[in-house]
Amino acid sequence: MNVLDENIDRPQRQQLQSWKVHFRHIGTQLGRLGMEDRQQIIPLLHALRRPTFFTLDRDFSQPELCHSGYCLVYLDVEPDEAAAYIRRFLRHPAFRTQAQRMGKVVRVRPTGLSWWEVGVKAERALSW
Numbered sequence: 480m481n482v483l484d485e486n487i488d489r490p491q492r493q494q495l496q497s498w499k500v501h502f503r504h505i506g507t508q509l510g511r512l513g514m515e516d517r518q519q520i521i522p523l524l525h526a527l528r529r530p531t532f533f534t535l536d537r538d539f540s541q542p543e544l545c546h547s548g549y550c551l552v553y554l555d556v557e558p559d560e561a562a563a564y565i566r567r568f569l570r571h572p573a574f575r576t577q578a579q580r581m582g583k584v585v586r587v588r589p590t591g592l593s594w595w596e597v598g599v600k601a602e603r604a605l606s607w
Contacts, residue, residue, distance in 0.1 A: 480527060481569075484520075484534035485512055487554075487561050494562035500569065502533075517544075524549045531580050533565050540586050542595035542602070550580035555588045568592070573605060 483492060485506035492504060506512035510523050516538050524530050524546075531550040532539070540553035556564045564587050571592070574580050582597035591606035 480530045481565075482509060482524070482527070482530045482532045483565075484532065484536060485514070486535045486558075487533065488558065491559070491562040495565060498562075498566055500562075500566055524551075529577055529581055531577070533561070535561060540584060542584060545582060545584050545595055545597045547582040547597050550582070551584045553584070553586045555586050567607070571605075571607075 481500065481502040483502050483504045485504070487504070492502070495502060503509045505514060505520065510520070514520055514523070516536060520532070521544070524532055525548060527549070529548065531552060533552045533554060535554050535558055537553060537555070539551045540555075544551055552568060554561050554564055568574055568585070568587050573592075574585070583594045585592055585594040591604060593602055593604040595602055
């Protein structure tokens with residue numbers, strides 16, 4: 480299940496829908512608007528079945544947030560490019576499947592991807 484933070488705006492969500500990328504949005508379809516970042520969203524993710532959470536909030540780009548039950552994706556891009564990078568990430572050969580994404584905290588940038596994962600001490604990186 481793909482989950483979008485409330486900071487991903489309507490035009491970006493509409494673009495994802497036009498590309499047939501399925502997701503649930505915090506504040507409209509899941510949880511509520513104004514949820515506290517780490518104090519309320521992380522427990523919500525634990526209650527879901529293997530979610531991949533996309534956000535523009537840097538607070539979620541911390542290696543200590545790695546957990547085998549979810550994937551966190553920090554989109555370090557312009558807000559109006561979020562949909563394009565979500566789609567690009569979901570199509571990347573290293574992250575295409577839910578199983579490949581679980582247990583990772585990923586930072587998506589225009590130049591590439593970097594991530595931490597459960598059980599691995601070093602950060603890994605790939606270019607697009």
